[in-house]
Amino acid sequence: MAHPVSPLAPKSYPDLPAIEGVRFATAEAGIKYKNRTDVLLMAFEEGTVAAGVLTRSKCSSAAVDWCRAHLPGGKARGLVVNSGNANAFTGVKGRESVELTADYAARALGCSTAEIFLASTGVIGEPLPAEKFAGVLDQAATRLAPTPWIEPAKAIMTTDTYPKLSGAVVEIDGIEVKINGIAKGSGMIAPDMATMLSFVVTDMPVSAEVLQALLARHVQTSFNAITVDSDTSTSDTLLAFATGKAAVEPLTTLDDPRAEVFGAALSDVLFELAIHVVRDGEGATKQVSVHVEGAVSDASAFRIAKSIADSPLVKTAIAGEDANWGRVVMAVGKAGEPADRDKLAIRFGDLLVARNGERAAGYDEAATSAYMKGEELELTVSLGLGDGRATVYTCDLTHGYITINGDYRS
């Protein structure tokens, strides 16, 4: 199970600050992994609001169903996340596990089960023995602390090779408002929505409705704009919690100019977390930004960018450091979106490799090959049809992906 740490991992991790109104503890429940934490309990003070975006899979997990049922309430007092078992496709037993877990957590934190949010990640189809959480959650509740944030980031990892954290501090009404986020995800990553799990906490006083609207907006250019392997998880969950402890006036409408400021900071955190998921994509050795411009619409540009970013042939070529723009043409062609072969232009970085439907006159094989040796690549396709544009972020497809996934369950 132990795979080499991604070569794209950061050299250090941010030391995120405490956020008033939230404390947490991690524990070892021994669900699947040994000698590592696999449960996260997060406790929110009264008045915390919740928002979330969940997988669109038709086979969503029991925990996702639970969150979907309780998000409209908009109130949160606790979050329980376990790694090692997704509690997905587990039928009646799965629903019972979820209810039992919520019950344990509600008792440990002294709140109602409707205020508990849940997420699970790991193997699909194995029943989750929630009894194992009984003493574990009670005990964790006695150790709640506001830091260090790297601990929850570690406890939710599965095939991730490094913990993923991001934070922002934004000045609103002269007060420093904080946003901290953690995420896990490495494989089974594709819109919508590609996280697999991410949790963001802020002390901003914001209504559940505004938080939900900002989250839905900014997920489009972050978690919904990444793909590792085109496979959408049954468990994808992004939850945001606002404790409201910052001493500023509550944000209750999108018309409030502060919504833009707060939203931009939230967007930064979501984007950084999403990019971490790509950089820790199973077997990844390169991060690739696929830009499509000149499409008939933004939606069309997005579908073409995703077709390129999902193509096994494009991704293996990038792994081989081959500027194989012929495969990019193929991926544009198969997207089924308006495209005119003879207007296409393709750039790797700033290097024009093709224009007007054929190899560019000044194509420089040596310069292009040198560019492909980089760890962060930009691939731009210009369609020449309109103003539509979009970017999708992905990684290369290597032997590492096969090794990790050809022997995952056993």
Add this chain to the structure above:
Amino acid sequence: MAHPVSPLAPKSYPDLPAIEGVRFATAEAGIKYKNRTDVLLMAFEEGTVAAGVLTRSKCSSAAVDWCRAHLPGGKARGLVVNSGNANAFTGVKGRESVELTADYAARALGCSTAEIFLASTGVIGEPLPAEKFAGVLDQAATRLAPTPWIEPAKAIMTTDTYPKLSGAVVEIDGIEVKINGIAKGSGMIAPDMATMLSFVVTDMPVSAEVLQALLARHVQTSFNAITVDSDTSTSDTLLAFATGKAAVEPLTTLDDPRAEVFGAALSDVLFELAIHVVRDGEGATKQVSVHVEGAVSDASAFRIAKSIADSPLVKTAIAGEDANWGRVVMAVGKAGEPADRDKLAIRFGDLLVARNGERAAGYDEAATSAYMKGEELELTVSLGLGDGRATVYTCDLTHGYITINGDYRS
């Protein structure tokens, strides 16, 4: 470039019979490969009709554009296929190459250029030096012969590890009518349409309209029902030629009961060729038939089957001989088609692994693991919603695919 022969290759190849009205020769034009044939010239006697199905890529190759322009004429006297260069995304030069090639062939065979069909396969984006065909086609025209059919099958190979042939002899009006087919394809294989190239010849006297209708019908359950890597080629071409030399009454309407008999034989040939493409899928070690039943419609069943067959996580699990039905659930869930998690049943072969949305009560891990060691696997998903059904054929995803495609162009 030389990769190990697929472990799923046949032990021997069929010795297809001569078909009256068609002769062929292969040659070495040295377009890309050394010391092997890379050009096929096929000559048809006057009266031969043609039908075809071409890629739906928006970036189709110059040769595909040529065939699309000339298929409505319905008449064929010659076919030129080259391997090593796809002549795709080659702009004006590509169109000039195609015209030059058709001109050479028409002169060599003494017919009009409109009666020449063309196909190219290989690298995308490199200009094709058609001048190299000049003497080659003239010389080939002096060596035309009715057998052996394995030679054209070999000349059109690219990353294929074995030549692909299939033949049928069907009795119509007491006369033996023949259908011979060849195909090439290994990667960049996905509906529609997944060949990449296939050519079928029959001596059946059949109108171009009926041949086209039968081809379009039977491609749905053959080349359009396979996927290796979800990538659709710019060059996919299936052409059928009928010399009309068999001494039976011409088949000119689908209402003729003989259309069923002839169509069934044609279907067998197309299906066998398509399965060969899957069995020679890049890096393949296992052939997988994905059956979906109980969907709301056949089209819905097909989209779910394709979602499963295209999933990198399902395919790597199969490579690892892991009956990871959790990933099958994931792939059903991401298809976006009607599905009720709690009605799903999944079988590997005859082994029921999941039913009613959870692991089957009698699930036998040992028996399932033993089944997964086989070379030909059947995976069946029952949705329990309606009568829709479909099957998609694919292969596993292994290190071999990465090796082949991470260093293809160089």
